[in-house]
Amino acid sequence: MSLLVVGSTAFDTIETPHGNAVDCLGGSSTYFSLAARLFTKVRLVSVVGTDFPPQHRQLLESRGVDLAGVETKPGKTFRWHGRYATDMNSRQTLDVQLNTFGDFRPKVPAEYRDTPFVFLANGSPATQASVLDQMPAVRFCVADTMDLWIEHERKGLLALLPRLDGLIVNDSEVKMLTGKGNLIQAGRACLAMGPKLVIVKKGEHGCFVFSNFFHYALPAYPTETVVDPTGAGDSFAGGFMGYLANCDSISLWNMKRAVAYGTVTASLNVEGFGVQRLADATREQVERRYHELQQFVAGG
Amino acid sequence: MSLLVVGSTAFDTIETPHGNAVDCLGGSSTYFSLAARLFTKVRLVSVVGTDFPPQHRQLLESRGVDLAGVETKPGKTFRWHGRYATDMNSRQTLDVQLNTFGDFRPKVPAEYRDTPFVFLANGSPATQASVLDQMPAVRFCVADTMDLWIEHERKGLLALLPRLDGLIVNDSEVKMLTGKGNLIQAGRACLAMGPKLVIVKKGEHGCFVFSNFFHYALPAYPTETVVDPTGAGDSFAGGFMGYLANCDSISLWNMKRAVAYGTVTASLNVEGFGVQRLADATREQVERRYHELQQFVAGG
Numbered sequence: 001m002s003l004l005v006v007g008s009t010a011f012d013t014i015e016t017p018h019g020n021a022v023d024c025l026g027g028s029s030t031y032f033s034l035a036a037r038l039f040t041k042v043r044l045v046s047v048v049g050t051d052f053p054p055q056h057r058q059l060l061e062s063r064g065v066d067l068a069g070v071e072t073k074p075g076k077t078f079r080w081h082g083r084y085a086t087d088m089n090s091r092q093t094l095d096v097q098l099n100t101f102g103d104f105r106p107k108v109p110a111e112y113r114d115t116p117f118v119f120l121a122n123g124s125p126a127t128q129a130s131v132l133d134q135m136p137a138v139r140f141c142v143a144d145t146m147d148l149w150i151e152h153e154r155k156g157l158l159a160l161l162p163r164l165d166g167l168i169v170n171d172s173e174v175k176m177l178t179g180k181g182n183l184i185q186a187g188r189a190c191l192a193m194g195p196k197l198v199i200v201k202k203g204e205h206g207c208f209v210f211s212n213f214f215h216y217a218l219p220a221y222p223t224e225t226v227v228d229p230t231g232a233g234d235s236f237a238g239g240f241m242g243y244l245a246n247c248d249s250i251s252l253w254n255m256k257r258a259v260a261y262g263t264v265t266a267s268l269n270v271e272g273f274g275v276q277r278l279a280d281a282t283r284e285q286v287e288r289r290y291h292e293l294q295q296f297v298a299g300g
Numbered sequence: 301m302s303l304l305v306v307g308s309t310a311f312d313t314i315e316t317p318h319g320n321a322v323d324c325l326g327g328s329s330t331y332f333s334l335a336a337r338l339f340t341k342v343r344l345v346s347v348v349g350t351d352f353p354p355q356h357r358q359l360l361e362s363r364g365v366d367l368a369g370v371e372t373k374p375g376k377t378f379r380w381h382g383r384y385a386t387d388m389n390s391r392q393t394l395d396v397q398l399n400t401f402g403d404f405r406p407k408v409p410a411e412y413r414d415t416p417f418v419f420l421a422n423g424s425p426a427t428q429a430s431v432l433d434q435m436p437a438v439r440f441c442v443a444d445t446m447d448l449w450i451e452h453e454r455k456g457l458l459a460l461l462p463r464l465d466g467l468i469v470n471d472s473e474v475k476m477l478t479g480k481g482n483l484i485q486a487g488r489a490c491l492a493m494g495p496k497l498v499i500v501k502k503g504e505h506g507c508f509v510f511s512n513f514f515h516y517a518l519p520a521y522p523t524e525t526v527v528d529p530t531g532a533g534d535s536f537a538g539g540f541m542g543y544l545a546n547c548d549s550i551s552l553w554n555m556k557r558a559v560a561y562g563t564v565t566a567s568l569n570v571e572g573f574g575v576q577r578l579a580d581a582t583r584e585q586v587e588r589r590y591h592e593l594q595q596f597v598a599g600g
Contacts, residue, residue: 256600300556
């Protein structure tokens, strides 16, 4: 089934201990789309400036991403500049220029409004809610959030949570949101806030999934080469939602497999700067890595 | 089959954000023994001072731990005093009094020398090697180590590693030992130093097992109550070695199950101060938690 994502499109400048990349294609919706397109058709709702070049559009379209929902506004595209620490696990934001993304009011095209699977990439809870308001028939909706909204838009976030099938957050965010220092307690407390599913990303330590019916833990794919961790969370979400949108049913087992596919697409993404590795990825590479991951975690 | 452990016996004073314990029974060999005894008979080689009270001996003996190898020397028992940070993940050593443990020269009793399974708890590589010198017929030997030896006794440690079936270390230690910042690269590099198996403990994030034939990852048991993390690593080692010593063969599957049993005994241990929770644990509790852990990690 079709899958819609709403989020940012950006030019990223990335500094790592091993090399730099200037003004490469980035943004949450881009990483998500290029991961999800490995499994299903993706409809993208985003905004860019007049400086967004045709070759980026061509790249996305050639990978099956539908850009009918990408608005071009006068001005520049969102720009982000970050630097990773030596261990690649922490990063510093050096510059943010919101530009045309600053007053992004997502308009879901009429022909997109019946899309059953929706991912609300990181954005203000009010913006995320405005998307759901335009899509009354959503079957499975997952959202991302961040410390900024947890701290400054808490009321809006708490109103959004019961409308979600799933919330994807990292470990520090779910602890911040719930005020619980223990991750298992935080996961349970977050469930009580409304989403049916809480997926906690732990970076190189994998992820936890909490629901009222099951808990699930999956280690990360054992990556030896981390070139650029930017977009790992959105690539995870893209693999997860893309696989699930392509399933016959949202069963427990399909959900667990989707978590593994998300883990795999994230592991591919970090092997190159920006979205390049994801853009080059094939379904065969994904399947090979999926089976390696299953071997890695197969119990005794 | 029987299992021998060589390591420290101590009085620990432990401060946590949730409470303190003064002079409780501790030491690597004690945590190890009380975890391993849930699966098999344990022979303990250690040293205590004349202040070591009969009730501690009785506790260990009542749990099936053979104390024939515990030497009593004039002077005091090893004492450790530590304080945990708010998140319980890092700790500060406030005081160490080695006392009788300072010149511990383990003497393996004659009737212990044919013990097939051996765990060398944290100690200097020279001391650990001296145990192996006394036990030429060891079938499966695993050792722990720490940053102190990696930094100051590197030569001795490198000479010990090829004599080991397994090395148990935490993630920062294996990175320090190998000079690799990526954990998967560090695990591989450590294998190349000689041990047949490298087990990397990641605390609340579970563990990785590296061998030349398979890699394996297991998340930690989802513990909601952490009272005192002291001895978690030795409890893990005790559950791992205890289960394996009780198996018919050291197969891949038994090894993976042993890792899960180690994970479970460590999760029990952290629920109480000192060794109390382990001393109270039953095999039934271990089995229940083992099956919960299997459910937690069961894939799609």
